[in-house]
Amino acid sequence: MSSLNATPLNATVAKVTTRIAERSKERRALYEQRMTDQHRRGVHRAELACGNLAHGFAACSPAEKDTLKLMNSANLGIISAYNDMLSAHQPFETFPTTIREAARAMGSTAQFAGGVPAMCDGVTQGQPGMELSLFSRDVIAMATAVGLSHNMFDAALYLGVCDKIVPGLFIGAARFGHLPAMFVPAGPMPSGLPNKEKARVRQLFAEGKVGRAELLEAESESYHSPGTCTFYGTANSNQLMMEVMGLHLPGTSFVNPGTEMREALTRFATEQAIRNTQAGGEYRPFYKQIDERAIVNAVVGLLASGGSTNHTLHLIAMAAAAGITLTWDDFTELSTVTPSVMKVYPNGQADINHFQAAGGMSYLFRELLGAGLLHGDIPTVFGTDLTAYTQEPFLEDGKLVWREGPEKSLDEEVLRPVATPFAPTGGLTVMNGNLGRGVIKISAVSDEHRVLEAPVRIFDDQNQMKGAFEAGELDRDVIVVVRFQGPKANGMPELHKLTPYLGVLQDRGFKVALVTDGRMSGASGKVPAAIHISPEALDGGPLAKLRDGDVVALDANTGVLEAKVDPATWAERRLAHADLDHYHVGMGRELFGGFRHLAMRGEEGAGVFGGFEADDIALQDNQIRQEDA
Template sequence: MAPSAPSLNATVSRVTARIRERSAERRALYEQRMADQHRRGVHRGELSCGNLAHGFAACGAQDKDQLKLMNSANLGIVSAYNDMLSAHQPLETFPETIKAAARAMGSTAQFAGGVPAMCDGVTQGQPGMELSLFSRDVIAMATAVGLSHNMFDAALYLGVCDKIVPGLFIGAARFGHLPAMFVPAGPMPSGLPNKEKARVRQLFAEGKVGRDALLEAESESYHSPGTCTFYGTANSNQLMMEMMGLHLPGTSFVNPGTEMREALTRFATEQAIRNSEPGGEYRPFYQQIDERAIVNAIVGLLASGGSTNHTLHLVAMAAAAGITIDWNDFTELSAVTPSLMQVYPNGQADINHFQAAGGMSLLFRELINAGLIHSDIPTVFGTDLTAYTQEPFLENGKLVWREGPEQSLDSEVLTSVAKPFAATGGLTVLDGNLGRGVIKISAVKPEHRVVEAPIKIFEDQNDLKGAFEAGELDRDVIAVVRFQGPKANGMPELHKLTPYLGVLQDRGYKVALVTDGRMSGASGKVPAAIHMSPEALDGGPLAKLRDGDIVRLDADAGTLEVKLAAGEWANRERRIGDLDHYHVGLGRELFGGFRHLAMRAEEGAGVFGGFEADDLARQVEQIHEEDA
């Protein structure tokens, strides 16, 4: 039985209202621009005969005849397919499935364009990681290029991993006059248990096993097509898309290559056609995604102990839809959002275990019943979110939805609001004389959440490995890895450091990390103050630190401070290291303009500004002033 929505939690209501008020002017401008684009024409009917002939020249005769008619829908497919990355390899067959399903509905679909998809798992600790965050904005621009032909009545967005879904979302928002359907590929089946994988990584960091043993463990973990099964940014993406009603109910964590996955992709195509203007039930993105949907995404992220990367991505995603959020919104919502999931690194289970325990249908049921999310938002399913307590089934080959379980089938993985794993969400903001940052605490044991120790400064993550191997870190220590922000070097993830710091913690030392870079979406057991803003290169106080300074990180109190007299700290000079080695090689020189334009972490660390003309003019004026 579907839940009836109770009154909304007071804090959720207050934060939503504050976001709405804060965003009123830019949101009104966004809606006006999307409505204007709709009035100008959302599909091929606005093209000249020459334009249209180019647009369907490569199609078969049946599709050409259909495209000549202006009363049927033509879907644009934007895909992150490549066959190197496990999460996106299954997307290879999706376009043909979509085209066949569209033809069966008397409509058409065309592959509008591909977007790049890079893997942080491949580039972790490598120079290529410095392109990772900026790839989000490249993906958004590539999405815009693909859809710029104005041939389409709706769009299907095929992507899964870290920067890909946020980039696709930003692109979809700027084509917000089109209905949008996000179509996932699903996680790979479970492999080597996460606890065993982490154990082998730490043994390798200590030199107790060789590279052959490490490679074998990693290969058994990441072993087939599909998304990695730990709960990092990729799976957080899928959860948030469903929380915003951009997925079909229950579609996020169905394994690839299954009959159910195929059926969901066909139904997504059919529903996208129904949601188009020719389909008769016009549901454009801009009328679907507002501040309520963004709040739902934040609450879902917090309740699940999701990726820290979304304290950047969600800010940028919301901005693309004319909505302004900040880290205070995350903190206030975290205070009233209970922790309901324990999936690695927050526990030992993986995302397949979560799906088996009740999955998204039960998570929706719990959050709706507790009044923690807006259940009344429109969705791509043609309903509000109360229908998302259902999950899909196949009956004689036909896709149907039935109510999901009302209780968890494994309370060690997925629990209830009445008996949460913790009373508050998994993310919080740190503030103090070192700036503002975020920390993921859902995987950090309470006894490790407060660390006060001398610091050791690094300006390259590889230097930390050397210091560890030399025994220089065998003590209570806070590692400060600075000049890792978007302006300095693109803000790479520093997950490569996790095994070394984890070993030190296991040896009984008080250990923490402080950085203006990112940590993995699977940030683990070592407390890590990340995304420190402003970054060291951009006037940030991390540039004033010296080796041996005493720093206190208190995740419980939400503070991060260097223990120096105020006068001494205020008068200390900033030191800027040599960053040239970050800016050339592996294409990094092509991203100089991105580094120049990059906004601060709390503003989303993107390059697009606020998407309003006055913001862009301000950025151009700033560049001219700096050049002068």
């Protein structure tokens, strides 16, 4: 037993994990039963009628057809989010060819089972298309199910990187949990314009001090090639979490695309996926890998790294798909014992390539496992427990090998040991008060900006704020409230467009914060932002009771979000209404009316699928009550 394996699990991590397991007991048991039932049907190709099977391999080569007819080799299904619109996903164009070649070399086959939609939030930020962004997660999950529904596969490889794409793929994988799953990343683009300079130019543009040509030049130097954007937003948070859950190969998250190492890792992922099938002799289905321990690992990894607030929505929906009930309170309690050990923009000035060079995932694993903050005993796609993830990949004469990673950080301004963290907690807090519940990320917020009390200025549309800023109406201490931005109202878009304006106000010496039932970007930064307020304004949420000039107290340290209004007056106030018609038509938004109607609250993951097994259990309980009556 390694010394990391021998480290006792942190008491709070153990307590939260047990609580999640107890809370999820019924729905998790039903989920596992369903996955077991699917697995019992055997090799799925063997179930297909001859006509079905002929259709399934009609486009394959004669040799591949012969292999598929044998039924004793593995056939991999490839689900890819490739398109040319996302720099992070463009490298996936060539991955299916690599995967097919690697599978053939193993005496198996691989088929491109289906493509899923993938939109770039960088392109749609502040535009009408952003209102489709969050719902695209659930579309991706459904598209994954369509691709795998052909019932031809022994395992699946999921090719995705960015914001909603990986959570959507994960949800789809969970519903096909009887299949082994391998998540295959593409890696970050090489470093470009420093993040500090990019942020400076954005603020200068917001103030009208530089023109659009200068802004475009800065943005182009920052986002300049194939690969994931190099700041630590939702996309790179996805990659870290997949590795912490054991769904990536060790050390694969942040290897640049187009390199010999990236190609070798993709080939090895294919070979390992085949080994993980029943035909390969080491059956490792998704549903036996991902349980409450893996979900807790994902939360701890997110908190320790200062990851994206979007995952306070995504992880809840992802866990639900695997029969696990995760809550915001779990995030908060885990945050109290999880130190902040990474500083990558927007939490610092370094980018993800700098993190990789400083020690990367192998060092992060070593520190978190050594402190008892991760469940090291979870099964992984690598065929080991999580302690193998302190290793990192190398090429020796063209062959992929793993060696132990660094025992010390190479740059403690970017990556620190648990013993001397940047902060003692994970920097994520649940906000509570008479305005509802939300979350706030403070890992990039200075201590002096975390507590304020100020009058509110209310907007029902993010574009209204730009005009108020330019007119000088916000040059004061102010809490900006942007409401009617929840999933039922308009799909819960990110409001990252507001960041430069709020940053300018803060730099001018004013106390500033944002409160919204919408989202901020995964790059939430230096301005305190209480987001995902639930229930949303359209759903009877108390944000709709606020009036311009009301004083609101926000304390990010204690999690207080309170309108300082006389209780009697507050109780008598009617809910404000907003004209939302302009949100619902154009750019395809009319196609998502059903999604807006079905959307759950932010605290429930803001999805449209209901509670999966939880719904069935509620129906069963109701039926039992009716029978008893």
